[in-house]
Amino acid sequence: MNRNNKVFLSFVLGAAMLFSACSRAVISYDSFSSRDDFARALYHPNIQTEKMLFTQYVQSGLTTHEQREFDEQPIQTMVREPGGHEFRATPRGLNICAPKASQNQHITFHLRILRGIAHTFHVISRSFFGFDGFGSLIESTQSCNLIDGAKGLPHENLTSIALCNNSGEVVIGSTKGVVLLSSGKFYYFAGRGLLSDNYVVNIFCRPSGTMLVKTKTGYSKIARVSLTLEEKEKYFSMQRERFRFGGIINSLRNGIRSPGDNDGLWTSLVVAADSFQYATTHDKQARMRARESIRALMFLERVTDTPGYFARTAFREDDIVAYNWKQKKGDWNYSETHPGWIWKGDTSVDELVGHLFAYTVYYDLVADKFEKRAIRNVVGRIADRMLTHNINIVDHRGKITTWGLGNPNNTSTDTRAFFGKGPISLGTLSAVKIMAHITERDDMRAMYRQLIEEYGMALGTLNAKISIPPFINHSDDQLMFLSYYNLIRLERDSHLKNLYLLGLDRYWQMERAERNPLWNFIYCALSGNMCDIETGLLTLREFPLDLIIWGMKNSHRSDITLQFFRDRRGSLQSNEVLPYSDRAVGRWNSNPYVLDSNGDSSVELDPVMWLLPYWLGKYYNLF
The missing domain is CATH 1.50.10 (Glycosyltransferase)
Known part of the structure; x- marks a missing residue:
C-alpha cells in the first residue's frame, strides 16, 4: 500500500473513531441569532416585480386528436439528455446516472473496502442519529445517484418520465401525481384541480413546456402561463x-x-x-x-x-x-x-x-x-x-x-x-x-x-x-x-x-x-x-x-x-x-x-x- 493510500485510510478510520465517540456523548448545539434579525431596515429593497415573470399552471382537457397522438407515444422509464446523463424512473425514486463512458472506470480493491466501511457507518448513523454524511460520501463515488424523498422528491414510486428538450426540464409520472424537475427544484402536481386521478400512466412534454398526462381514468393538459x-x-x-x-x-x-x-x-x-x-x-x-x-x-x-x-x-x-x-x-x-x-x-x-x-x-x-x-x-x-x-x-x-x-x-x-x-x-x-x-x-x-x-x-x-x-x-x-x-x-x-x-x-x-x-x-x-x-x-x-x-x-x-x-x-x-x-x-x-x-x-x-x-x-x- 503506497503512502497516499495509507494517509487516506488513516483519515477514514480517524473520522470513524471520532463519530463513534460523538455518538456516545451528549451533543448540544448552540443557537445563534443574527443581528440582522434586529437591525432596522433603513431602506426597502428595490424589487422590480413588474419585470419579474413567473410561471402559473393551468389545467385543461385534451382534444380527441391530442389523445390519439398521445396514445402513440411510448411509455418511457429512462431518458438521456444530450450530455449523456440518464434519468431513470424507478419504484424507489429518480435515479440519475453519469454518462456511459464514465461508468466504466476501474475502482481499486482497497477503495471498494473503504466504500463498504462507509456504508456500514451510513446504516448506523442514519438509523440512530438521522445523520446522512456517510451516505453522501458513498454516493459521490458512484456512477448513479438515487434521488428520493429525503432529497426533495415529493413521491418515490415513479411510473414514467420525459424530457422537455428546450428547457432541460424533466417531467416525471408517479402513482400519486406529476413531478417537474426545473431549475434544480421539484414541483408537484396532483388533485382533481389538475388531474383526473393521481395514478399517472404516461407523460409527455411539448417544446413549449406544456405537460400532457395520461392517468388511469383520463387525460390532462397542464399548460404554463407567464405572469408578473x-x-x-x-x-x-x-x-x-x-x-x-x-x-x-x-x-x-x-x-x-x-x-x-x-x-x-x-x-x-x-x-x-x-x-x-x-x-x-x-x-x-x-x-x-x-x-x-x-x-x-x-x-x-x-x-x-x-x-x-x-x-x-x-x-x-x-x-x-x-x-x-x-x-x-x-x-x-x-x-x-x-x-x-x-x-x-x-x-x-x-x-x-x-x-x-x-x-x-x-x-x-x-x-x-x-x-x-x-x-x-x-x-x-x-x-x-x-x-x-x-x-x-x-x-x-x-x-x-x-x-x-x-x-x-x-x-x-x-x-x-x-x-x-x-x-x-x-x-x-x-x-x-x-x-x-x-x-x-x-x-x-x-x-x-x-x-x-x-x-x-x-x-x-x-x-x-x-x-x-x-x-x-x-x-x-x-x-x-x-x-x-x-x-x-x-x-x-x-x-x-x-x-x-x-x-x-x-x-x-x-x-x-x-x-x-x-x-x-x-x-x-x-x-x-x-x-x-x-x-x-x-x-x-x-x-x-x-x-x-x-x-x-x-x-x-x-x-x-x-x-x-x-x-x-x-x-x-x-x-x-x-x-x-x-x-x-x-x-x-x-x-x-x-x-x-x-x-x-x-x-x-x-x-x-x-x-x-x-x-x-x-x-x-x-x-
Missing part, C-alpha cells in the same frame, strides 16, 4: 367582481352566491385592499369599489334594527342563493326596518375586528368629510353599545354572542377568557383605540387608559399568541395581525408603542415560517425590521389562479415530515409549510400546515386574501 405580479393582480381584480353583491362579498357554491358566517369580514378586507390601492394609485375605480363596500358594511349595522349591533351577512329574501336559509343552521332573522331582508346574527369578535379595520383604513385614506361623518356615527353607535355592555358584543335579544366576550373582568372569572387573555387584550385594546380615533370621544380615550392601567391589557398583548400544538387556532392569527395594525399605527405614546411592537415581534417570529404575505408586510410596515419580503412575494407568486377548493392529498409525500400532534380538528400536519401551489386553496385564517383537504370543488373563494397583502405592500413601498 401586476398581471396577476389585474386578473384577480377582474375575478373579484363575480363575488360582489351590492358591495357585500360572498363565496360561490357551484357558481351561485353562498352567503356565509364571515361575509362582513371578507367585505372589510376588500374595503381595505381597495383603500390601499386608491391611496397608492389614485385609481377612481378603486375608490368607487371601496365606497360601495363601506356602505354595505354600514348597512349590516342598520339591517339588524339594533343600533351598534351588526350582522354577519345579509341578503334579500328573493335573492337566489345556494341553499335554503330556513334550513341552514344559525341565528337567521327578518329585518323589521328593511322589509324583505334576511340577516344572520351571533356576531363574533372576528367580525368586529374586521369592520373596525375597514372603517379606520377607509376613514384615513379615502373618506371625504361627509363619509367621515357617516363612519363616525356608525362607529359611535358600536362604541355606545359596547360601553353599555362592558365591552362585550351583545345581540338584539340582549345576550352576549358565542364569541363576543370582551369584558376585562371576564379574564378573572371565566375559564375561556382567563386562558385567552392575550388575544382578548389585543382585540379589545385595538377596538377601543380605533373607536377613540374615529369618534374623538373622551369617554373612549378614558376607557382605553382604564384597560391599560387597571386591567393590565397592554402587558397582555405580549402573549397574544398561545402556542399549544393540538389547540392552535389559526383563525386567531388573522384577528391578531389586523388588531396589531391599527393599535400600533394609531398609538402616540412611544413607551406603549414599543411594548406593542415587542409583542408583535414575538408573534411574527412564531408565524414567520408560514411565509404569509399579509403577516410579513404588516410586520414590516409597523416595525421597520427585516420582514422576509421575498418569502411573502414567493407566496403571492405560488398562490394559484384557480380559487376553487379541490380535494388535495399530501400526507403520502416522501419529502415531508409529520408533526407529532394533529391539529385541533384531527388533521395531519407537516413540520414545514408546503408550497402554496401544492395545497388546497384557503384563506389566511386556515391552517397552512394541514396536508389533506376533502374539498369537492363546489366552493370557490374570492381573491381578497391575495389582493389585500399585495396592495398593502404596494402602499408601504415594500416592493
Whole structure:
C-alpha cells in the first residue's frame, strides 16, 4: 500500500473513531441569532416585480386528436439528455446516472473496502442519529445517484418520465401525481384541480413546456402561463367582481352566491385592499369599489334594527342563493326596518375586528368629510353599545354572542377568557383605540387608559399568541395581525408603542415560517425590521389562479415530515409549510400546515386574501 493510500485510510478510520465517540456523548448545539434579525431596515429593497415573470399552471382537457397522438407515444422509464446523463424512473425514486463512458472506470480493491466501511457507518448513523454524511460520501463515488424523498422528491414510486428538450426540464409520472424537475427544484402536481386521478400512466412534454398526462381514468393538459405580479393582480381584480353583491362579498357554491358566517369580514378586507390601492394609485375605480363596500358594511349595522349591533351577512329574501336559509343552521332573522331582508346574527369578535379595520383604513385614506361623518356615527353607535355592555358584543335579544366576550373582568372569572387573555387584550385594546380615533370621544380615550392601567391589557398583548400544538387556532392569527395594525399605527405614546411592537415581534417570529404575505408586510410596515419580503412575494407568486377548493392529498409525500400532534380538528400536519401551489386553496385564517383537504370543488373563494397583502405592500413601498 503506497503512502497516499495509507494517509487516506488513516483519515477514514480517524473520522470513524471520532463519530463513534460523538455518538456516545451528549451533543448540544448552540443557537445563534443574527443581528440582522434586529437591525432596522433603513431602506426597502428595490424589487422590480413588474419585470419579474413567473410561471402559473393551468389545467385543461385534451382534444380527441391530442389523445390519439398521445396514445402513440411510448411509455418511457429512462431518458438521456444530450450530455449523456440518464434519468431513470424507478419504484424507489429518480435515479440519475453519469454518462456511459464514465461508468466504466476501474475502482481499486482497497477503495471498494473503504466504500463498504462507509456504508456500514451510513446504516448506523442514519438509523440512530438521522445523520446522512456517510451516505453522501458513498454516493459521490458512484456512477448513479438515487434521488428520493429525503432529497426533495415529493413521491418515490415513479411510473414514467420525459424530457422537455428546450428547457432541460424533466417531467416525471408517479402513482400519486406529476413531478417537474426545473431549475434544480421539484414541483408537484396532483388533485382533481389538475388531474383526473393521481395514478399517472404516461407523460409527455411539448417544446413549449406544456405537460400532457395520461392517468388511469383520463387525460390532462397542464399548460404554463407567464405572469408578473401586476398581471396577476389585474386578473384577480377582474375575478373579484363575480363575488360582489351590492358591495357585500360572498363565496360561490357551484357558481351561485353562498352567503356565509364571515361575509362582513371578507367585505372589510376588500374595503381595505381597495383603500390601499386608491391611496397608492389614485385609481377612481378603486375608490368607487371601496365606497360601495363601506356602505354595505354600514348597512349590516342598520339591517339588524339594533343600533351598534351588526350582522354577519345579509341578503334579500328573493335573492337566489345556494341553499335554503330556513334550513341552514344559525341565528337567521327578518329585518323589521328593511322589509324583505334576511340577516344572520351571533356576531363574533372576528367580525368586529374586521369592520373596525375597514372603517379606520377607509376613514384615513379615502373618506371625504361627509363619509367621515357617516363612519363616525356608525362607529359611535358600536362604541355606545359596547360601553353599555362592558365591552362585550351583545345581540338584539340582549345576550352576549358565542364569541363576543370582551369584558376585562371576564379574564378573572371565566375559564375561556382567563386562558385567552392575550388575544382578548389585543382585540379589545385595538377596538377601543380605533373607536377613540374615529369618534374623538373622551369617554373612549378614558376607557382605553382604564384597560391599560387597571386591567393590565397592554402587558397582555405580549402573549397574544398561545402556542399549544393540538389547540392552535389559526383563525386567531388573522384577528391578531389586523388588531396589531391599527393599535400600533394609531398609538402616540412611544413607551406603549414599543411594548406593542415587542409583542408583535414575538408573534411574527412564531408565524414567520408560514411565509404569509399579509403577516410579513404588516410586520414590516409597523416595525421597520427585516420582514422576509421575498418569502411573502414567493407566496403571492405560488398562490394559484384557480380559487376553487379541490380535494388535495399530501400526507403520502416522501419529502415531508409529520408533526407529532394533529391539529385541533384531527388533521395531519407537516413540520414545514408546503408550497402554496401544492395545497388546497384557503384563506389566511386556515391552517397552512394541514396536508389533506376533502374539498369537492363546489366552493370557490374570492381573491381578497391575495389582493389585500399585495396592495398593502404596494402602499408601504415594500416592493
